[in-house]
Amino acid sequence: MNKSIIYTIIFILTIAGILLLVLFKTPEFLEPEEPGLPTEAIEETGEEKPDVMDQQETPAPAEVKKPVITITGQELAEKVYNRDDGDSAHSITEMVLRDKNGHERKRIMEMYTKDFDPLVRAFIEFTDPADIRGTRFLSWENADEDDTQYLYLPELGRARRIVSNQKKLRFVNTDFSYEDMERRKPDEDKHEISGEAVYLQRPVFILESEPFPDTSQYGRRETFVDQESLIPVSIDFYDKKGELIKEFRVHELKEIDGIWTAMSAEMRDLEAGHKTFMNLKEVEYNIDLSEQYFELRNLEQ
Amino acid sequence: MNVKAVVFLTGIFLFMVHEARASVFPIVVDWEVGGEWSSYWYGEAEQDTEAENEIMSDNRLLLENDISFQEQNFFINADAEWRFETFYGGLEEESQSEVRFREFYGEWKQDSFEVLAGQSILTWGKLDDLVVLDRINPQDFTHFILYEKQERKDPALMMQFEWFALEDVQFETVWMPVFQPSEIDYFGTNWAGFDHLKETVLASGNYTAGQKSIVSGISIQDDDSVTDQSLENSQVAMRLRGRMSEVDYGLYYMNLYQSLPVLKEENPAGNATKRFLYEPTLANLDALVSASASGNDLLLTRAHPRVHVIGADWETVWRAFGLRGEIAWTMDAPYLRDDLSYNEKDSLAAGFGIDHTTDNDWYFDFQYVQNYILNYEGLYGIDEWPTQFAGTVSKSLARGTWFVETDWLWDASYSDWMLNPEIVYKWSRLGVDAAVGIFIFEGENASTVFGRYDNNDVVYLRLSGEF
Numbered sequence: 202m203n204k205s206i207i208y209t210i211i212f213i214l215t216i217a218g219i220l221l222l223v224l225f226k227t228p229e230f231l232e233p234e235e236p237g238l239p240t241e242a243i244e245e246t247g248e249e250k251p252d253v254m255d256q257q258e259t260p261a262p263a264e265v266k267k268p269v270i271t272i273t274g275q276e277l278a279e280k281v282y283n284r285d286d287g288d289s290a291h292s293i294t295e296m297v298l299r300d301k302n303g304h305e306r307k308r309i310m311e312m313y314t315k316d317f318d319p320l321v322r323a324f325i326e327f328t329d330p331a332d333i334r335g336t337r338f339l340s341w342e343n344a345d346e347d348d349t350q351y352l353y354l355p356e357l358g359r360a361r362r363i364v365s366n367q368k369k370l371r372f373v374n375t376d377f378s379y380e381d382m383e384r385r386k387p388d389e390d391k392h393e394i395s396g397e398a399v400y401l402q403r404p405v406f407i408l409e410s411e412p413f414p415d416t417s418q419y420g421r422r423e424t425f426v427d428q429e430s431l432i433p434v435s436i437d438f439y440d441k442k443g444e445l446i447k448e449f450r451v452h453e454l455k456e457i458d459g460i461w462t463a464m465s466a467e468m469r470d471l472e473a474g475h476k477t478f479m480n481l482k483e484v485e486y487n488i489d490l491s492e493q494y495f496e497l498r499n500l501e502q
Numbered sequence: 503m504n505v506k507a508v509v510f511l512t513g514i515f516l517f518m519v520h521e522a523r524a525s526v527f528p529i530v531v532d533w534e535v536g537g538e539w540s541s542y543w544y545g546e547a548e549q550d551t552e553a554e555n556e557i558m559s560d561n562r563l564l565l566e567n568d569i570s571f572q573e574q575n576f577f578i579n580a581d582a583e584w585r586f587e588t589f590y591g592g593l594e595e596e597s598q599s600e601v602r603f604r605e606f607y608g609e610w611k612q613d614s615f616e617v618l619a620g621q622s623i624l625t626w627g628k629l630d631d632l633v634v635l636d637r638i639n640p641q642d643f644t645h646f647i648l649y650e651k652q653e654r655k656d657p658a659l660m661m662q663f664e665w666f667a668l669e670d671v672q673f674e675t676v677w678m679p680v681f682q683p684s685e686i687d688y689f690g691t692n693w694a695g696f697d698h699l700k701e702t703v704l705a706s707g708n709y710t711a712g713q714k715s716i717v718s719g720i721s722i723q724d725d726d727s728v729t730d731q732s733l734e735n736s737q738v739a740m741r742l743r744g745r746m747s748e749v750d751y752g753l754y755y756m757n758l759y760q761s762l763p764v765l766k767e768e769n770p771a772g773n774a775t776k777r778f779l780y781e782p783t784l785a786n787l788d789a790l791v792s793a794s795a796s797g798n799d800l801l802l803t804r805a806h807p808r809v810h811v812i813g814a815d816w817e818t819v820w821r822a823f824g825l826r827g828e829i830a831w832t833m834d835a836p837y838l839r840d841d842l843s844y845n846e847k848d849s850l851a852a853g854f855g856i857d858h859t860t861d862n863d864w865y866f867d868f869q870y871v872q873n874y875i876l877n878y879e880g881l882y883g884i885d886e887w888p889t890q891f892a893g894t895v896s897k898s899l900a901r902g903t904w905f906v907e908t909d910w911l912w913d914a915s916y917s918d919w920m921l922n923p924e925i926v927y928k929w930s931r932l933g934v935d936a937a938v939g940i941f942i943f944e945g946e947n948a949s950t951v952f953g954r955y956d957n958n959d960v961v962y963l964r965l966s967g968e969f
Contacts, residue, residue, distance in 0.1 A: 205588040205597040212561045212586065216539055219969050220932055298901060306901075306930040331536065331933045331968030349748065358625035358652050362750055364819045369861045374902040475901065493613065498666065502611075 274392030277408055277426060282387050284431040287460050287486030289315040293328075294481055296375055301474030308333065308373060309482075315490050320344065321384065322495040333373070339500045340365070348383070353500045360500045369418040376447065376468040376477040380418060389416045395423075400435055401454060404428045419446075430454060430461030446471055458486045512603075516567055516580060532570040539563045540966035544648070546692065547940075547959040549591065553698030553705065555691070556591025560645065564604060577609045579620075589691070593701050605657050618662040623655050624676065626741060626754065628815045628826035631892045631911070632871045634853045635754055635813045635828050638676060638739060640684040640761040646693040646955060647911075647920070648941060648962075658682050670745040681728050681735040683806055684761040688722050692958055696779050709787075716790045719800040720775055725766075728759055728806045735759070749818045754830070756811040763804035764836035766844040771799035776842040780882070781948060807836050807846055828853045840880035848876040867894040883949040889914040903928055911952075918945030918952035937964040 272280070296308040309329040315322055320342035327336045337353040339360070350365040368380030390410040398405050405425040412419060420441035424433045432454065438447040448471065453464040467478045493499055542560040549556050562585045569578040586599035607620025627635030631651055641654040658678055665673045687694035690701065703709050703717040728735055739756040767773050771793060778786040793799070813830035834846045853871040860866075869892045878886040891914060896907035905926040912919040924939030940961050945953020 203597075204599075205590075205595070208561070208586040208597055208599055209559075209588065212541070212563070215563060216541070216967070219537075219539065220934070220967070223933055223967075223969050224931075300901065330930060331538075332928065332930070332935070334536065334968065346748075356650075356652055357630070358623065359628075362817050362819055362824065364822050364824055364859070367822050367859060367861070370859060370863065371901075374898065491613075496666075496669075498616070498664070498672070 272394075274394045274408055274410075275387060277394060277406055278387035278390065278392045278410065281408075281426055281431050281433060282384065285460055287314075287458075289313070289488055289490045290484065290486050291488055291490070292481055292484040294479055296373075297478040297480070298375055299476045299478070306330075308375075313490060313494050315492070315495060317341075317492075317495075324494050324499060327373070336373075337500050339495065339497070341495070342384070351497060351500055360497050376470040376473075376475055378418065381449070381468065385417075389413060390422075397428075398425060400425045400427070401451070403434075403454070405434060427454065427461070430456075432461055432463055434463070457484055460486050512580075512582070532572060534568045535566070536568075536969060537563065537565045538966065538968040540964060542648075543963045544960045545962070546591075547961060548957070550957040551698060551702050553593045553701045554591070555589040558590070558692070559588045561586050575611045577611070579605050579607055579609070579622075581605045592698070593705055603657075614666050616662075616664045616666075618660070618664075621657040621659050622662070623657050624660075624662070625652070626739075626752075627813075627828050628752075628817045629828055629853050629855050629869050629871070630867060630894075631909070632853055632869050632890055634830045634851045634871060635756075635811070635815060637756060637758060637761070637811065638678075640682050643684055643686040643762070644691070644693060646958075648693070648960075650909075656682065656685065672743045673740070674743065675740040676738065678737040678739075678758075679733055680731045681737060681759045681806065682761075683724075683729060683759070683763060683804065686763065693955075695954075696782070697958075699779065699782055703787075710791075712791050713787050716787065716795060716800065719796065720779070720802075721800065722765065722802045722804060725803050725805060728808075749816055751817075752815045754811065754813040754815070756809075756813075758809060758811070759806040760809050760836055761806065763806055764838060764844065765802045766805035766836075767842075768798035768801050768803065770843070771795055772802055773842040775800050775802060776838070780842070805836055805844060807834050809834050822858055824855075824857045826855045837875070837884055838882040840882055842882055845879075845881070847878075847881075850874045850876065863897055865894070865896045869893065883916070883951075885915040887915065903930070913951060916945065916950040916953070918943075918950040920944075920952050932967065933969060934965065934967040937966075938962070939964070 290313070292312050294310050294312065296310065298306045298308070307330065308327060311326045311328055313324045322342065323338075323340045325338040325340075327333045335353075335355040337360075339351040339353075341349040343349060348365040350363050351360045352363045353360045365379070368378060368383070370379055371377070372379055372382050390412050393409045394406050395409045396407045398407055405427050408424045408426050410422045410424060412421075418440075419438050420443060421439040423437040423439070425435035426432070427434045432451065433449075434451040434454065436449040437445055438449070440446045448469045449466065450469075451463045451466045455462055455464045462481065462484055465478070465480045467476055469476045540560075540562050544558045544560070546554060546556050562583060564581055564583045567578070567580040569580070571577070581604040582601070583604045584599070584601050586597060588597040589595060603621060605620075605622055607618050607622045609616060609618040624638045625636060626638055627633075629636070633651070636651070638660075639655040639658050641651070642649075642656055643654065647654070659680060659682070660676050660678045662674065662676045667673055688696050689699060691697070700717055700720070704714055709717075737756075737758045739754070739758060741755075742753045744751055765776055765779075767776065774786070774789055774793060775795060778790055790799075810833040811830050813828060815826070815828040817824070817826040819825065829850075829852045831848065831850055833848050835849050837845050837847055839845050851871055851873045853869065855867070855869040857865070857867040871890045873888040873890075875881065875884065875886050875888075891912045892910065894907060894909050896905065898905045905928065906924070907926070908921065908923040910919065910921050921942045922939060924937055926935050926937040928935050938961070940959065942959050943952045943955040945951070945956050947953050948956075
């Protein structure tokens with residue numbers, strides 16, 4: 202047998218072995234898991250696994266009350282913006298992308314954030330799957346300008362300054378746009394509280410926000426703000442023609458180290474019939490994070 | 503013990519240590535093992551000569567180890583690569599296999615500085631595909647430009663020191679103790695500089711014994727004075743990087759050997775040898791025969807002169823566009839005169855790049871480099887003002903399940919160009935990508951870069967994955 206054939210056989214067998222390892226290391230290969238829904242909830246109901254979108258608690262109209270609170274929409278938006286989310290944080294999040302045919306893809310990202318009063322810097326690294334492993338993203342909020350953002354792609358071999366004002370673009374092919382991933386400043390919208398409701402068995406404010414011209418891809422947002430945690434737990438996104446185009450729903454809230462946290466959530470693109478589930482796998486707050494984490498040197502390590 | 507055995511045994515050792523690390527290391531060690539593999543199959547669009555290989559495969563397996571000694575701020579990166587190629591069709595069917603370390607270095611990180619020692623790949627400059635300042639690592643041109651710049655880079659032995667002087671200012675210096683040239687074949691493959699010229703002449707019945715004797719006598723040697731593993735051949739480069747407002751900038755100085763060789767003659771008769779190699783006509787071969795060329799007349803040397811490069815780069819964003827640029831003054835770069843005699847000249851280069859992603863996810867990247875040869879005299883295949891353009895257009899479809907991309911290069915001064923459209927399917931569950939594409943090379947004559955490969959258009963299939 203000539204050398205070419207021997208090498209080819211060895212190579213094919215090696216790759217086949219690697220693929221089998223990859224396949225067997227994928228949990229879904231053994232037991233498909235419904236993303237987004239906490240396991241204990243499934244166990245408690247004992248029912249067939251439902252689509253998590255069916256689990257959302259959209260309030261009935263009767264539950265909607267006229268606001269009896271005294272704060273204004275603007276004040277509520279500022280409270281949401283300034284709510285306690287820790288001076289620093291580290292989290293690992295699993296993102297599951299599901300298309301309208303039910304095909305799924307996963308991404309796992311590790312995120313570090315730190316307050317540089319009053320602004321926030323964030324460092325994100327994708328750790329899975331292998332084809333985006335090593336992709337890193339650095340974002341610095343600026344007071345009166347667009348954020349400064351850098352992207353490190355392994356195939357490029359260097360950090361690249363990227364445009365941060367294209368907020369409409371999808372974040373790594375998910376249903377979240379870059380705008381959705383950013384902290385939106387309260388003075389970029391006109392806010393009004395239109396009522397109260399109940400979501401996840403918790404009282405929420407209904408906050409209507411209309412962006413000032415040229416500040417958003419959306420025409421209007423209707424946000425349910427959890428009254429205790431001040432976390433937006435449900436957002437309906439409307440385009441500039443007034444049509445509902447995307448829905449964001451939190452499925453589980455949990456208090457961790459005294460800080461309320463959305464443990465699982467999903468974003469649904471109504472036009473594409475595509476969904477992205479976000480499950481927080483790990484989170485820790487107020488940790489000792491060096492400022493170097495948020496510098497270019499960390500991006501290019 | 504040969505290199506393959508060393509690499510193999512080191513791989514086994516690393517694997518065993520990885521498995522037993524809890525008991526081996528009393529200190530905290532974070533060890534990640536991963537890798538990537540690829541299998542390219544190239545088919546010649548048309549077999550132009552009987553020596554040309556019709557089908558080639560290029561297969562690689564890369565095993566990566568990232569070992570972090572967190573408390574000590576010390577990191578080790580050890581990558582081993584197995585590569586084998588097969589060639590079908592043509593006069594010779596053959597295969598070649600290579601096992602080697604790719605990147606292999608240790609890095610110590612402190613608050614204000616970092617030190618790296620070992621075999622590494624660096625990326626300097628801001629342009630993506632065209633080279634003005636990205637000259638630290640040699641490149642593998644044995645497959646011409648079938649692989650992108652970053653993939654073509656070979657790791658180089660170096661020590662790198664980075665000093666984070668201020669929040670927005672960083673100083674970096676690199677010392678490379680020995681010189682490692684770029685890899686390029688001159689004969690015997692479809693992508694060699696003179697492709698299958700020797701085999702074709704020697705196997706053909708259309709040439710006389712005298713002509714064959716001349717052709718078989720042609721040889722190309724290394725310049726031992728620069729490829730010797732001697733500290734006299736060390737190279738140094740430094741860069742100052744910073745940020746002013748919304749602009750990133752870098753200032754560069756490099757004292758390096760030119761890694762891509764230019765052929766230098768041993769005596770003036772060698773220029774006739776070069777003439778035949780670059781323009782392999784019967785008339786040029788007969789000129790060698792009638793001059794009774796022999797010995798040093800047929801001996802050429804890969805010249806790698808020491809060049810000094812002073813340059814700068816910058817990058818910013820404007821509205822929805824990424825903007826970047828590079829400039830460089832290169833001293834003593836090698837060229838060939840019109841009579842093909844070796845020559846060195848200074849040159850200036852300025853590059854500009856712009857990229858943009860549309861709201862519906864089309865990505866456009868455009869790069870332009872303008873060169874200027876100082877004290878210009880007639881140069882072979884090089885104008886006084888060489889101009890290059892390069893670009894990429896791409897789009898991901900079905901949320902990244904499909905990906906279409908076209909890369910192109912155009913040497914405006916010589917009217918030659920390359921086009922590389924490709925479509926990729928990403929099978930995300932297995933982490934496998936399948937791609938088909940084509941490389942089209944066009945040029946008016948063999949003295950231009952793409953003109954030399956005018957008959958080498960290839961269709962390819964690529965399977966690749968990461969784990």
